[in-house]
Amino acid sequence: MDVIMHSSSFLLPKLYQPVNKPVKNYALVVLNQHLPRFMPRLWDHANLRICADGGANHIFDEMYQITNDEDKKSTRNKYVPEIIEGDMDSIRPEVKLFYSSQVLLFALWFLHCLPSQGSKISDKSHNQETTDLHKCISRIHHCTPDDEKPNLCVLVTGALGGRFDHEAANINVLYLFSDMRIVLLSDDCLIRLLPRTHRHELYIESSVEGPHCGLFPVGAPSTSTTTTGLKWNLSESKMRFGSMISTSNIVQSEKVTVESDADLLWTISLRNLT
Ligand SMILES: Nc1ncnc2c1ncn2[C@@H]1O[C@H](COP(=O)(O)OP(=O)(O)OP(=O)(O)O)[C@@H](O)[C@H]1O
Ligand SMILES: Cc1ncc(C[n+]2csc(CCO)c2C)c(N)n1
Incomplete structure (x- = not known):
């Protein structure tokens, strides 16, 4: 399965963009x-x-x-x-x-x-x-x-x-x-969709985002989601509204990975930037 890399470097000044955007x-x-x-x-x-x-x-x-x-x-x-x-x-x-x-x-x-x-x-x-x-x-x-x-x-x-x-x-x-x-x-926050067709690598810009985050399906439930880089990681976990969804989670690494059999919403808090 191919990987999609995500970054919020658009919240940094244009001068401070990472090389591998x-x-x-x-x-x-x-x-x-x-x-x-x-x-x-x-x-x-x-x-x-x-x-x-x-x-x-x-x-x-x-x-x-x-x-x-x-x-x-x-x-x-x-x-x-x-x-x-x-x-x-x-x-x-x-x-x-x-x-x-x-x-x-x-x-x-x-x-x-x-x-x-x-x-x-x-x-x-x-x-x-x-x-x-x-x-x-x-x-x-x-x-x-x-x-x-x-x-x-x-x-x-x-x-x-x-x-x-x-x-x-x-x-x-x-x-x-x-x-x-x-x-x-x-x-206060941002939301992106993580399509089930790919594995996802989220490169966290900790000066401007986090640590609070959430991950959950909206339309169809997920029968298997696995993450790394979070305080409460999921391991082939089931998620759906009416049962468990991951909210008030905490980013604990510069890189978070997500793999799921359902489209998921990823949300992360934004720091008080100007
Ligand atoms: N209160 C809001 N919360 C979130 N998004 C909003 C809000 N108000 C507007 N938007 C977004 O901005 C876009 C343009 O807003 P606008 O007020 O022109 O919509 P609208 O066509 O007049 O909608 P409506 O007639 O339902 O009020 C909307 O399509 C929506 O995506
Ligand atoms: C089932 C159904 N529900 C609501 C609307 C109304 N609507 C949806 S988008 C939109 C434009 C807003 O700028 C309007 C008026 C519709 N057409 N069909």
Whole structure:
């Protein structure tokens, strides 16, 4: 069985990346919740930034506070997402106008050499069958060739710590796109899916994550899960909701390994980083 290596080195400054990073490229998806305090770091790592509908309001409103920037205007001009995608029922009109008129600036740049900026606005208001996060990930999935998918990791901010139906839908997206690396983030923790098709090696960045962690199946039960590197390891253990699941576990090694006959969610606490 092949191994997938995982690392949260995107939580470290770009300068301090380990040499053997399992991922080359990052995409950032900003959901409609408060931005995490480490948002500027994620922004710097990403080659593509997409706001899911009202996520754009939070970039507009909060980025200058997080960056401690005195000049609100120049911060807004600096942090312009490449795409705003969704059913457009949450983005405020002035925010939509601000980022779409950056496209006009782009036209001016062409003519007068102004700085190049501009968000593509992808209005999917006709689609009330899928969530805005689903729409964003569909776009990334579609645009990424299969052989490039393992090199890309999608970081999703504001995915946890809000309405439970939204959180459930966000977790469902991990399962719907299980051929992609997707990390759901809040200020306090992250979640990733560990597909049963592979063995998993998690390289723990202990300066920014841990020690609390959890591992459990959501859809189908697991009849055999084996781990190393945890305080309470599993050895061909059964896990299902209604019986045993591993929560409030503790990471005890720089490397955690997981092998299971079911898709599992891995969650780990985040330290108080800025
Ligand atoms: N409270 C929340 N908790 C977790 N995720 C959220 C929350 N609010 C929004 N999101 C995420 O941000 C995305 C965009 O949010 P937005 O508020 O625009 O959704 P929406 O389409 O208006 O949903 P709804 O109509 O159900 O409120 C959602 O698809 C969801 O993934
Ligand atoms: C069975 C079923 N349940 C709920 C919805 C509603 N819904 C799901 S995603 C979405 C878009 C939110 O931006 C909406 C309105 C549906 N269509 N089908």
